[in-house]
Amino acid sequence: MTVNLFKESSAAARALGEELRYILEDLDSSVREPLLNRLSVETHPTPLLVVTGYHSAGKSTLIEALTNRAFNIPIGSGVTTDAVTEYDWDGDVRLVDTPGVRADRPAHDALAEQALQAADLVLFAVPVELFDDTLVAHLRDVLGRLAKARQTLIVITKAGTMEAAPGHREAAIHEALGSFEPVPWVECDAQYYLDGMDLTETAPAEAAAFIEASGLENVAAFINRFAGQQGELGRLSQPLQLVTAIALEASASLTDDPNEQAALTVLARQRSALSKRRIHLGDLLESRSAQFRLDAIRAATQFADSIERDEQSGELTEAELEANLATLNATLSAALDRFEDSVKQLLEVQFDDLASEVLAIEATPYGRLAIQLGEVEKASFDGREVAVRHGSAPTVAAPSWTGDLSKYLKQFNKFWGAGDGVKAAAGSNGHQVVLKVGHAFGKKFKPWEAVKKANTIGKVAKVGGVAFAVGLEAYGVFAEERAAVKAELARAERRRSITQEILAQADAIVTDALQSVGGDLDSVFKPEFHRIDAMAAEIHGAQSTRTELRDRLTSVQSRAASALLALASAAEGR
Numbered sequence: 001m002t003v004n005l006f007k008e009s010s011a012a013a014r015a016l017g018e019e020l021r022y023i024l025e026d027l028d029s030s031v032r033e034p035l036l037n038r039l040s041v042e043t044h045p046t047p048l049l050v051v052t053g054y055h056s057a058g059k060s061t062l063i064e065a066l067t068n069r070a071f072n073i074p075i076g077s078g079v080t081t082d083a084v085t086e087y088d089w090d091g092d093v094r095l096v097d098t099p100g101v102r103a104d105r106p107a108h109d110a111l112a113e114q115a116l117q118a119a120d121l122v123l124f125a126v127p128v129e130l131f132d133d134t135l136v137a138h139l140r141d142v143l144g145r146l147a148k149a150r151q152t153l154i155v156i157t158k159a160g161t162m163e164a165a166p167g168h169r170e171a172a173i174h175e176a177l178g179s180f181e182p183v184p185w186v187e188c189d190a191q192y193y194l195d196g197m198d199l200t201e202t203a204p205a206e207a208a209a210f211i212e213a214s215g216l217e218n219v220a221a222f223i224n225r226f227a228g229q230q231g232e233l234g235r236l237s238q239p240l241q242l243v244t245a246i247a248l249e250a251s252a253s254l255t256d257d258p259n260e261q262a263a264l265t266v267l268a269r270q271r272s273a274l275s276k277r278r279i280h281l282g283d284l285l286e287s288r289s290a291q292f293r294l295d296a297i298r299a300a301t302q303f304a305d306s307i308e309r310d311e312q313s314g315e316l317t318e319a320e321l322e323a324n325l326a327t328l329n330a331t332l333s334a335a336l337d338r339f340e341d342s343v344k345q346l347l348e349v350q351f352d353d354l355a356s357e358v359l360a361i362e363a364t365p366y367g368r369l370a371i372q373l374g375e376v377e378k379a380s381f382d383g384r385e386v387a388v389r390h391g392s393a394p395t396v397a398a399p400s401w402t403g404d405l406s407k408y409l410k411q412f413n414k415f416w417g418a419g420d421g422v423k424a425a426a427g428s429n430g431h432q433v434v435l436k437v438g439h440a441f442g443k444k445f446k447p448w449e450a451v452k453k454a455n456t457i458g459k460v461a462k463v464g465g466v467a468f469a470v471g472l473e474a475y476g477v478f479a480e481e482r483a484a485v486k487a488e489l490a491r492a493e494r495r496r497s498i499t500q501e502i503l504a505q506a507d508a509i510v511t512d513a514l515q516s517v518g519g520d521l522d523s524v525f526k527p528e529f530h531r532i533d534a535m536a537a538e539i540h541g542a543q544s545t546r547t548e549l550r551d552r553l554t555s556v557q558s559r560a561a562s563a564l565l566a567l568a569s570a571a572e573g574r
Contacts (some may be wrong), residue, residue: 004066004223005236005566006226006227006236007089008563009563009567010047010092011090013563014091016560016563017039017243020247020553021039023250023556026549031250038242039246046092048096048120049122050119050121051063051125052112052115052116052122053125053126055100056100057157058125058190059123061157061190064190067089071087084112085097101138113146121153121223123152123155124139124152125157126154126156126173128156128161128164129162130156130169130176131175136176136178140177140180144180144499145499145503147507149181149507150507150510153185153222154173154183154186155187155188155219156188157189158191159187160191160213170185181507184222187215187218188215189213190216192214193214193216195210196214227567237275237564240567241272244533244560244561244564246268246272247554247560248557254547254549258369259369259373262365263373263405263535264539266361266367266370269361270358271529271533273361274354274528277354278521285346288346289339292335296332299335302328303324303325304495304498307324332502336445340438340441344434355416358412371406373402404535415528433524440514440516441513445505445509533561536557540554
């Protein structure tokens, strides 16, 4: 099976962090302690993968196959998972097997929901027989109320046990999703994979055939793409970026040349500032998205409440319905405007804060010396006016790389809006992202309209010209013989349907907006990481003396960079 980047990127961060910690122990305490403190405080997060679905959907078998039987999981035709079970996958991934959804054991649902709320990635297992009403409701709940639409993969399990006509399974998934945007899906047969593992030594050709037929490669490929996307957001890349910056800063302390030390230290601090800011931006954007979704849910609830109040006061008239719809549309539009404004505001504030941080780095002794390099004639250069390291002897002539460093620093300060002070940041290239925010919000809520038909007022809402049924039973006048409990159930179903429809639209808006803004952010941040690394490599290459410790640090940097590249490649689908 292909490498699972969801696990392997976490494993690389953990291993490289431990190796770097060991290397730092050999440095002078004045250098070692601050770097160790940063490495300890900013520990790498362990991603959480949750498997959910029906009790007989093959969840446990899927986990065994994905982990190459790393765990001995009870597997049977009955309800074998009666509690949330968490598996520590080599300290790199927390993998959770949940109780079967609504398997006549209501307590299981609460336990599963707690795990799902915290999940980084959800594998939604669907049996080859596909969806029933219970599973459809659970899927829409996971995507909507629990907000996992962008973190879910639908896995049709036991695919080898039943043939399906072309397009049948895709159509079933489309119907189950309802108003929600398409969710990635694959089909596999994990048991085929396990059978192949059993035959590896005795019948290798047959084993290979079983493994290929299992389709587990498709599951792994999706996980890799997701890992890449998460890495772009910072969840998986954060610890790798931290390792890179600290290793670079540590290598700066190993030279006796104050010029090299100043340059490498400034580069390391710039890299750290950029990576932390990019990750922080991703977190803030997610928080703004969560608030927007909450506003959408509140609007749906208020709409349902108003319908019920009008029904209780008498027959729901066409005029009353239209008034309620108008209020709903206005409320949703206002929520979207607030969402867009909040995104613009946070970007402006964060870029201004970053500009201030760049200025602060520039104002340090290391920063001042780095800027001076290459700005005077080499023959007259003297670095002794800035005492960088006690007992070190500064070089008189500027090193060969100072010209490139000078160009780089000028470009960096101009690019991030700090060259002429923070006030200049509004016109910087970084702030061009703010100007593009409007394009990220091209998708709007579709207006809801009442369908004006005799005796059907409120029965159907029209969304973007398409008739959408929302609790048909509840919108009419209930006949006297209908039981009150049936009416209440119908109202509850209507409320759920309304909420799901609005949440589906909200999630589609969020997905498009975050992808657009995230792409714009990466277009300015990612090239800068490459420039910093290239400049550091040039300085390292010009060093007259190399030490075993410096080589080890360079090796850590290189492997962290390779892991980051793997994530970026997966995100871009390469």
